[in-house]
Amino acid sequence: MNSSKNSSNDHRLICTVDIVLLTLREGQLQVMLLKRDREPFDGALALPGGYVHTDEDQGCEDAAQRVLLQKAGLQSPYLEQLASFSGPARDPRGWSVSVAYFALVAAPEHGQPGQHWLPVDRLPQLPFDHGRIVAMAVERVRNKSQYSSLPVYLCTEPFTLPELHAIYAALLGEAINPVSFRRKMDELGMLEPVPGAKRADGAHRPAQLYRLKDEYRRTLRLVGRGLNA
Amino acid sequence: MNSSKNSSNDHRLICTVDIVLLTLREGQLQVMLLKRDREPFDGALALPGGYVHTDEDQGCEDAAQRVLLQKAGLQSPYLEQLASFSGPARDPRGWSVSVAYFALVAAPEHGQPGQHWLPVDRLPQLPFDHGRIVAMAVERVRNKSQYSSLPVYLCTEPFTLPELHAIYAALLGEAINPVSFRRKMDELGMLEPVPGAKRADGAHRPAQLYRLKDEYRRTLRLVGRGLNA
DNA sequence: TAAATAGTGTCTCTTAGACAATATGGC
DNA sequence: GCCATATTGTCTAAGAGACACTATTTA
Incomplete structure (x- = not known):
């Protein structure tokens, strides 16, 4: 049966990757979008x-x-497979599979030309099923931020604890007890102070700068019991 | 540039799905394997x-x-996308993508003919990258069992709390405080007692039988702070 | 020295674990 | 009634949040 379909060519299909590149700027999670320069959805x-x-x-x-x-001029930021999206209708070119990844970077100083950073909570309608893909990436990132060191990849090293604290708070969308936060970061043992380095940022006590210990540079750390936000 | 590759047929490739079907029997997580009846790896x-x-x-x-x-005669058990596995070497037929899923079922009374259930911790070498796929599925299931209602899908309804407790303990590989366990299940509000139904199982007090509330039949519930095992 | 934020000490409250007490069916 | 396990009550311990206090910088 089905002998007409048994040549392996009949089972070949379009396979793409899509990247949800996220950063935090102005206290908002933002995603990088590019203007398409070809069909389908040329210009979107x-x-x-x-x-x-x-x-x-x-x-x-x-x-x-x-x-x-x-497309973004970025070498190996934090990159994680998100999920695969597939079906006959998501791409007008035909039945397709897209393996989606998400990546986190510290807010770039100068975006490359043609890059558009948009807040993930106020996106226009996106082509293909990119809206769904972004939504899932955001959910994953927010969720993992509750119990892991993921948000450090949104920081430029070195960073201060108040800075990292603000990033966690922005991601989770709620205040985090600063004492608990420090305790947790301490327990994680993932950060080390940069000797003598402080960041002065106004008329007040400057904050100690920290960096990731080398052995944790490519590994997520899990927080026991999460941040209990 | 690359114009020789731009016909869309050049980008078509082999795409398969693989299923990690898991159950718990004899206190062990087991995976269902089938003997292949064609190349590649015929007979494995x-x-x-x-x-x-x-x-x-x-x-x-x-x-x-x-x-x-x-292949397993099963209709819609719990099914979740695991991840995609890809590369030139995982399948001798050529560059391929496999979208892997895992599924959970209550231990079947009579396995279908040809099905082999093997404990996930003592698997032989598997063809393709199936070893890696199973390992990732097991990790995912064990991890999710720490903070969600996932393990209920390994139970035949109705079930007693001691039965469910044993399943969690087997999955997590350690004892779980029974008082905390009952508290958590109670807080989740996901189970309801089957009126009057108890399971007698020896010379002692029989246990109340529970079932999933309908509204939670297809949804995972998350445990605040996990089970803290 | 006042203002402002960084960082610490400590008390309280919540929640998980230990353990003891009670419940209930089979024998 | 005795045994074994189910189920509940209650005390204890660990960890999170609140809050007050100290530290350190610029103006």
Whole structure:
């Protein structure tokens, strides 16, 4: 049965990667969108993405890194697979699978030309199913922020504890007890003070600068019991 | 540049789904494997899987449900997307993407013919990258069991609290304080006692039987602060 | 030295775990 | 009634939040 479908070519389909590149600026989680320069949806703002190149990529994550470098000029920020999205209708070119990733970076000083950073809570309608993809990425990031060190990847090193505290609070959308916050960061043992370095930022006591310990630079740390926000 | 690759056919590739079907029997998490009846790896034990059928599936999840029905005779147990696995070498047929799902079922009375249930902690070498896929599924399930109602999908309804307690303990691999466990289940408000129904199981007080409230039948509940095991 | 934020000490409150007491069915 | 496990009550301990206090800088 079904012999007419059994050539393996019948099972080949379009496979792309899409990147939800997130940062925090002005206290808001923002996503990077690019203006598309080809059909479909030529001219629309959309997630950076592209085809998987089977001749060079060793996996979809390679494709994601490639897209990130080419389209955002970024080398290896925090990158995590989000989920795959698939179906006959999400891409007008036909039945497709997109393996979506999300990446976190510290707010870039100068965006590259053509990059548009938009607050994730006030996005226009996006092409394909990019709206859903962004929504899932945001949910994942907010959720993980409750019980992990994920938000450090939104900071430029070195950073102060008050700065990191503000980032957690912005992500979670609520105040976090500063005493508990310090206790937790202390327990995690992931940060080390930069000797003698402080950040003065007004007419008051300057804050100690911290950096990630090397051994935690590429690893998430989990907070016992979460931040209990 | 690259104009030689720009026909969309160059970007089509093999896409499959694989299912990690898990259950708990004899206090162990076990995974269902099938003996493959074709190349590659003809005759080897492997995860049930199959090609995505672009002519009938509305998405990879449809394909997963289809595979689950055809190969395990199961209709819609708990099913969740795990992750996608891809690369040039994982499948000898060429560069491929597999969207992996995991599913939970109560221990089936009589396995279907050809099904092999093996404890996840003592698996032989598996073909493709199925070993890695199973490992990730197990990690996900154990992790989610710490702070959600996921394990109820491993129970046959109705069940008693001591039964559910034993399932959590087996999954997490450690004792759980029974008083805290009851408190948590109570707070979740997800279970309701089946009026008058008890399960007698020896020369002692029988236990109250519970069932999932309808509104929670397809939803995970999250435990505040987890089970703190 | 006043103002302002950084950072610490400590008390309180919530919640998890320990343990003891009670309940109930089979024998 | 005895045994074994179910179920509940209550005390204790650990950890989170509140709040007050000290530290350190600029103006």
